[in-house]
Amino acid sequence: MLKEFREFAMKGNVVDLAVGVIIGAAFGAIVTSLVGDIIMPIIGAITGGLDFSNYFTGLSKAVTATNLADAKKQGAVLAWGNFLTLTLNFLIVAFVLFMVIRAMNQFKRKEAVAPAEPPKPTREQELLGEIRDLLKSRV
Template sequence: MLKEFREFAMKGNVVDLAVGVIIGAAFGAIVTSLVGDIIMPIIGAATGGLDFSNYFIPLSKAVTATNLADAKKQGAVLAYGSFLTLTINFIIVAFVLFLVIRAMNTLKRKEETKPAEPPKPSAEVVLLTEIRDLLKK
């Protein structure tokens, strides 16, 4: 059973998937930082200094806090600002993945359109061709 598991884990697809998941997680962290630290502050500055991360609707009358972290401690809240930020995150990730896949498809098409080189003749064929040419003389 251990041998079968090792064979399964070492198959190319499993290793490729693991690498993809790790790179995807790292890429997700970069995009989260890009959205949270660069894009959302710019959008906030353009809209008069608004901070989307603190946009929420209290679902309980007991919630009197003015920021999301304190409001969550007091009761249920509908944090639509966080949802907006995550939606922008998703759109950016989807767009970047679209660009990457588009570039890969373009490269693949270029490789497919290249004319294939004729195969090199074997040593025997080269020798027989030389003998034929010598016999013609």
């Protein structure tokens, strides 16, 4: 069973998938930082510091807190502002990923369109060409 697992784990697709997951997690951290540290502060400055993450509706009369963390301690709350913030973050992350993938696809298209140089003939092909030319010149 251990040998079979090792064979499975060392297959090319599994290793490629593992590399993709690791790079994806690192890229996800970069995009999350971009959203949280650069884009959201700009949006906050434009909207006058508007932060939806603390908007909530208490589902019981015992909830009297003014911020979400304290409200959750007091009872059930509908944290619609946090949901709205996370949805906005998702849309920004999805847009950034779309732009990155779009740029990569355009780069691939340019690379595919660029004419490739014809391969240099091998020594054997050169010799065959010389023989052909010699035979033509004798006729």
